Amino acid sequence: MSMPQNISSRQHQILEQLRENRNGLSIDELAKLLQISRTAVQQQFVALESEGYIKKHTLTKTAGRPLTLYAITDKGINCFPKQYAWFSELILSDLQEEISPERFKGYMQRLAGKLAKNLKGRFAGKKLDERIDELSKIMTDLGFQIKTAGESGDDKEIIQANNCIYHDLAQKHQEICEFDLTFMSSLLDREVEQLSCMAKGDCNCKFRIKK
Template identity: 25%
Template structure:
């Protein structure tokens, strides 16, 4: 992103909103140039449509620009650090059994809107629905049939940085796969072990393809 556009984003983040006139003075560039940069940022979904702001004195109304929610993703976040500290605190305060109960509760919440296996479904329908749900949750999942059965690949771990220190999250994913498919899987690849994905094998002797 060009530096002037980044400066515009920074100013809007600091002030909440700003007019073309304000941005022009702050950046020492013409109003025409400011409008061009704003048009580009709007086309990229980073700046909202301008809101009319009445002047305190007489004169033409001004148009104030602000950032979209998408633009917020451009700024550093500390979600992983906060989550890691919370998990560390939980483990420091509770014993293993209580920690496991907490993670089981998290899994139930995650599964609250999940599709459940239905009698009469084909295996293909069951795996298609499971993968669709996983993709909605950011796992970048797919499944394939191989000689040993069916393998579900999750190519993105939504909490990879945390899972390396907190394997309970990996166990939660394992149980998630089991609940979605109705079959007990076997983890054959693991991102935290250096593999490109977490992959789960459901052996062919469990069902008939």
């Protein structure tokens, strides 16, 4: 995972400094650390604060006027790259050794069902096309690059993901694909058929919604 595209290299530097100084830094301190003007720091702060990457708090000094410090938020910390794949692989491999392939597949389906249950409220009372739109938004938020298309005269019958957010894991544990199928079918209230799979060498992951 890389830095979000809306964060410039200068803003990245500011977040790095604030991550290293968790108690916060003043504008003057950041300007000195980065060797840029105070005005330049303030300009970057406007965007960072509006996006929720940083927050400010005021410290009362024993002498003189209160000092305003800026600190990085959890959202700001989450912008930095993370590597969870090795830990997920460790858990999945251990689980797969403990149970049979069918039980492992069933586990993925149950896991997807639990997640879908938590999101059901966003789909209540919506028509199928609206459900597909909502599902596309959720999958996009999860990191998928989604587009929908129609077949046989239908406006939306195909959901295509041009990336797989757990590609390496799915190559080793293809039962993970059952998670996607169960998740999608639960939220759409329709059977979903997988037409292609990147973990199996296809150029995308494509799903057909049966009506």
